Amino acid sequence: MATPQQQQLTGEALANPPVPMAHQTSMAVSSKLQANHVNFYYGAFQALKDITMGIRTNKVTAFIGPSGCGKSTFLRTFNRMNETIRNTHVEGELLLDGENLLEMDVTGVRRRVGMVFQKSNPFPKTIFDNVAYGLRVNGMTKRSYVQEMVEKSLQRAALWTEVKDKLNKPASALSGGQQQRLCIARALAIEPEVLLLDEPCSALDPIATLKIEELLFQIKDITTIVIVTHNMQQAARVADQTGFFFMGSLIEFDDTKVIFQNPTKKETEDYVTGRFG
Ligand SMILES: Nc1ncnc2c1ncn2[C@@H]1O[C@H](COP(=O)(O)OP(=O)(O)OP(=O)(O)O)[C@@H](O)[C@H]1O
Numbered sequence: 001m002a003t004p005q006q007q008q009l010t011g012e013a014l015a016n017p018p019v020p021m022a023h024q025t026s027m028a029v030s031s032k033l034q035a036n037h038v039n040f041y042y043g044a045f046q047a048l049k050d051i052t053m054g055i056r057t058n059k060v061t062a063f064i065g066p067s068g069c070g071k072s073t074f075l076r077t078f079n080r081m082n083e084t085i086r087n088t089h090v091e092g093e094l095l096l097d098g099e100n101l102l103e104m105d106v107t108g109v110r111r112r113v114g115m116v117f118q119k120s121n122p123f124p125k126t127i128f129d130n131v132a133y134g135l136r137v138n139g140m141t142k143r144s145y146v147q148e149m150v151e152k153s154l155q156r157a158a159l160w161t162e163v164k165d166k167l168n169k170p171a172s173a174l175s176g177g178q179q180q181r182l183c184i185a186r187a188l189a190i191e192p193e194v195l196l197l198d199e200p201c202s203a204l205d206p207i208a209t210l211k212i213e214e215l216l217f218q219i220k221d222i223t224t225i226v227i228v229t230h231n232m233q234q235a236a237r238v239a240d241q242t243g244f245f246f247m248g249s250l251i252e253f254d255d256t257k258v259i260f261q262n263p264t265k266k267e268t269e270d271y272v273t274g275r276f277g
C-alpha cells in the first residue's frame, strides 16, 4: 500500500503530469520569451492565429514556413516593431522574462531585444557610426569603449577585415551582403539579451553565411537567438528548436531534430521534405 507521502506524490503527479521538454511551449518558467494565444491583425486581415510558444533562454530557435505565413510578423511582436505599422493590433500575451512585454517601456524592450531585419537598413552614416549608434543612444560614449565595441562587433559579424581601413566611409558604399553584416554588427554592439534575426543570411555568400552561423554558436551563451530562415539546412545546423508556421498558425514546434526527422504533422513533413504545395 502506498505511504501518505507516496500518495501525495501521486496526487501531485496527476495534477502536474510531466511535460516532455520539447512540448513546454506554454510554460513561462524556462522561457526568455513567451507568447500566449497571440493574434495579430493588419487592418481586418488576421496574420497570426492563436500562437503559443516559449523561446528558451540561451538557445537558438528557428522559424520556418512558406512565404507570407507570418514568420516576420511574429518575430516583430517580440520587440514591438509591429507598432510602427499603422492600423495594426495585437491580442494575447507576450512575456519577456515572465513580464508583460506589451506594458514595458518600448525603448527598454528594444534595448533588450535587438533585431536584424529581412532587408538590411544601414543608417545614412559612416560604417563606424552605424555600429556605434546603439551605444551612443544608450549613453555609452566613452571613446575607447565605443571603439573597442565597434571593432569587436564588426569582427563578430565577420566584417572587420573588409572594413577596418574605411570605417569613416558611408555605409551606403558597402555591398548588400556587407550592409547586412553591418546591421548584424550594429545589433550586436549593445549586447542585447535577445537577438531576433529575420533571414540574416539571405544576401550573404556561403563563407559569410558560415561565419554568421559560427557567430550564433559563440554568442548563444550570452544571448537568446530567434532566427527566421528559408534555408532548411541552416535551421537544421543552427537551431535547437524549430517552429513551422503555415498561414498564420504555428503548426508544429519541437526540437529541431524532431521537426526535420520525425515531425508529428503531415504539413510539417511535406514542408521539410520539399513536397510542399
Ligand atoms: N505591412 C503590412 N500590411 C499588410 N499586410 C501585411 C504587412 N506585412 C505583412 N503582411 C501580410 O501578413 C502576412 C504575413 O506576412 P509576413 O511578412 O509576416 O510573412 P513571412 O512569413 O515573413 O513571409 P516571407 O517568408 O515572404 O518573409 C502576409 O499575408 C502578408 O501579406
Ligand SMILES: [Mg+2]
Pocket: 071, 072, 073, 118, 198, 228
Ligand atoms: Mg518575412
